[in-house]
Amino acid sequence: MTRLSVNINKVATLRNARGGDVPNVIKVAQDCESFGADGITVHPRPDERHIRRKDVYDLRPLLRTEFNIEGYPAPDFIDLVLKVKPHQVTLVPDSPTQLTSNAGWDTKTHFDFLNEVLDEFNNAGIRTSVFVSTDTEMIEYAAKAGADRVELYTEPYATAYPKGREAAVAPFVEAAKVARSLGLGLNAGHDLSLVNLNYFYQNIPWLDEVSIGHALISDALYLGLERTVKEYKNCLR
Ligand SMILES: CC(=O)[C@@H](O)[C@H](O)COP(=O)(O)O
């Protein structure tokens, strides 16, 4: 089964626009769970532009499904994750001011750093995932560094999909096979949507998890949250 983890960053973006508590990030997360989501993802950024550290602490005891925290492993982030102990931490190579994630790790260049950080999380019993492109060498070094899983950065797939979905998915299928041969679990995310998700899943049915935020929360404006979560779940069958 491929799990759907709903990324609620954009719910926090909307809440922060007015400084109050509408929409309530925790209620939305709990509703996503009751509508069928298998997990909740957050990406607390250093400027707290959407998810805040407090949200992460508040969410932890209330979630009934898997909690995935994404981010660049700066000391503050490592401290937060070790205190909150989510089911999974996803390491992303973003700089503090970046608009959104736009690349996977160079796991060869940053091998020693990743190895040290992954050890820390592995020793704390937190499953680890490393955000990577489809470059085989990057996946191999993620495995050597001690990752439990890799998350394939799917923006290039989403962008190429309208021009030809077979060519768009081909490098991801190859990367997924490499990850599987190395014994890594497999996640995927970024710009997955109702348009492109089912084809991705059909080609890589051994995917463990997709995390989806931007398109899903946008679709919910038209379809409502309950129907949206169910439609994304239907794409994973
Ligand atoms: C890691 C990744 O691909 C993206 O999930 C990222 O977490 C989205 O972050 P923003 O919501 O800040 O764009």
Ligand SMILES: NCC(=O)COP(=O)(O)O
């Ligand atoms: N890891 C990817 C994620 O959580 C959501 O990315 P997006 O759907 O907001 O592009």
